[in-house]
Amino acid sequence: MKIGIIIHSRTGHTYSVAQKLKEKLSADGHTVDIQQLRLAGGQDVPGKDSKIENPPDLSGYDRVIFGAPVHAFSLSKVMETYLTQVSSLSGKAVICFVTKGLPFGWTGGNRAIGQMKEICESKWAIVSGTGTVVWNKNHEKQIDDVVKKFRGLLDLKNE
Template sequence: MEIGIIVYSQTEHTYSVAENLQEKLVAAGHTVNIERVTTAGEVKSNSKDINFKNKPDIQGYDSIIFGSPVHAFNLAPAMKAYLEQIPSLQDKKIACYVTKGLPFHRTGGNQAISQMKKLCQSKGGTIMGTGIVVWRGGRGKDISELVQKFSRLF
């Protein structure tokens, strides 16, 4: 299966999770590419007009994993804008994950996942699974659990 991992990452935390996912999925026999969503210039949490340096084309993938950090208790504006601009996810199997710094409930993880799911479903994608990685002391366990969970989806 051809799997694309599409990641927006500023601090490399979200990207490092993508690398772990890629390793596990390749070992399972899949072809996996990590592609970055990158912006031209700084993106503030309330940004609406976002210019992209790189917007990955997802049409060649059977399945897609989207990864993004949480910003200001929501999905990062760059990932939100990217997902809004994708023309179609019809017939694509989708998984989504977010990374966040605060380990407490109500700090945006569920909100960001909900936003990702809604955007993907509005484009015709089928959500196979979601996950949240808290970037604190237990992140190794969170990453391992996410990798195991997602490796069973595809």
């Protein structure tokens, strides 16, 4: 199976989760690519007419995992910009995750996941699961838990 992990990561936390996912899914015998989103022109924060510099082509993937940080209690604007600009996810099996710094429920994790899921479903994706990693002293265990959950959702070997 070919799996695409499409992420936006400013601090490296979201990338760390993606790396762990890639490691485990590759060990299961799957081809896994990580693609990081960047704004064209070196912008850090997207504006109304911003474009993604390197928009990944999702057509070659059997499954897609989207990952992004929570910014200002919402989905990262870079990920939001990318997902909004994707023309269709029709029939694509998708999983979404976010990373965040604060452990409280009201600090945007649920909202960011909801935003990501809503955009994907509006483009006809089949969102089979979501996950959140709070970047605190327990983040390694949380990453392991998310990886295990996602491997199960993808009907992959689950150790």
